[in-house]
Amino acid sequence: MREFLRRFSWRHYQLKRHALADADWQHACAHLPLVTAMPDAAQQQLRELSTLFLAQKAVLPADGFALSTAQQIEIAIWACLPVRQIGLAVYASFHAVIVYPDEFLAPREEIDEAGVVHTGHEQVSGESWDAGPILLSWADVEAARIPDGYNVVIHECVHKLDLTDGDMNGVPTLLGRGIAPSEWQQVMRAAWQTVGQEEKLLGYTSVDDYALESPAEFFAVLSEHFFTAPAELQADLPAAYALLERYYDQRPLDWNWAAIDAAYPKHEPDDSGYRRSGAEH
Numbered sequence: 001m002r003e004f005l006r007r008f009s010w011r012h013y014q015l016k017r018h019a020l021a022d023a024d025w026q027h028a029c030a031h032l033p034l035v036t037a038m039p040d041a042a043q044q045q046l047r048e049l050s051t052l053f054l055a056q057k058a059v060l061p062a063d064g065f066a067l068s069t070a071q072q073i074e075i076a077i078w079a080c081l082p083v084r085q086i087g088l089a090v091y092a093s094f095h096a097v098i099v100y101p102d103e104f105l106a107p108r109e110e111i112d113e114a115g116v117v118h119t120g121h122e123q124v125s126g127e128s129w130d131a132g133p134i135l136l137s138w139a140d141v142e143a144a145r146i147p148d149g150y151n152v153v154i155h156e157c158v159h160k161l162d163l164t165d166g167d168m169n170g171v172p173t174l175l176g177r178g179i180a181p182s183e184w185q186q187v188m189r190a191a192w193q194t195v196g197q198e199e200k201l202l203g204y205t206s207v208d209d210y211a212l213e214s215p216a217e218f219f220a221v222l223s224e225h226f227f228t229a230p231a232e233l234q235a236d237l238p239a240a241y242a243l244l245e246r247y248y249d250q251r252p253l254d255w256n257w258a259a260i261d262a263a264y265p266k267h268e269p270d271d272s273g274y275r276r277s278g279a280e281h
């Protein structure tokens with residue numbers, strides 16, 4: 001009880017001390033119909049988590065970029081959305097988010113068959129380091145204002161969730177989520193096979209093809225769809241959708257999609273011609 005009270009008062013103190021200005025919060029949300037279409041209680045929860053996220057993490061511009069407070073809040077909102085019910089403690093492994101104006105060059109190292117190490121760079125829109133920061137391209141954060149299955153912040157944050165059991169292998173810590181690891185693997189494996197078959201037979205997939213890079217990318221890409229194109233994910237991969245609903249303890253299908261679609265009247269669910277240009281990791 002004493003521990004509960006201590007934590008409660010610390011959270012209360014942090015929320016007061018780092019409170020976001022109403023104008024900044026509203027400015028950030030004005031671009032995000034997905035957020036304003038959520039129930040009021042969920043929006044309030046997201047605002048509190050975003051406040052604590054920005055109090056705990058540094059969201060820093062790189063490469064001559066400058067970030068407004070509203071832009072920092074926008075990044076915090078997407079970062080906090082997947083952990084709205086899970087809590088911020090799962091993000092304890094990183095302390096910074098570095099934001100480039102656009103896609104950026106990330107160092108790469110490859111070992112060929114002869115065992116020779118090749119070093120180089122790859123253009124990417126986002127990256128999550130195992131024991132380090134998240135790197136983002138602002139142009140890609142901005143592109144995710146239209147909810148269509150692509151969201152670089154959610155993608156990179158899901159890699160952090162994935163790492164909570166020590167490995168980035170497509171399986172996060174499931175403690176307290178009411179899901180057995182064997183069930184997770186069974187559902188995700190079946191979904192992987194479905195998507196793999198689609199690619200083989202049709203040449204494209206109902207989710208971004210990038211999902212098939214690895215089980216870790218599969219979890220990240222499916223999560224992007226879960227939050228930003230849930231009806232499509234539920235129609236294409238119902239068991240995976242249901243599993244993610246239990247894991248995240250959220251029901252994106254219940255949000256006001258009529259309002260979201262009204263904000264983007266020309267929006268069509270993007271099934272094949274994906275906008276993702278740079279790679280993500």
Ligand SMILES: [Zn+2]
Pocket residue numbers: 155159216217220280281
């Ligand atoms: Zn990735």
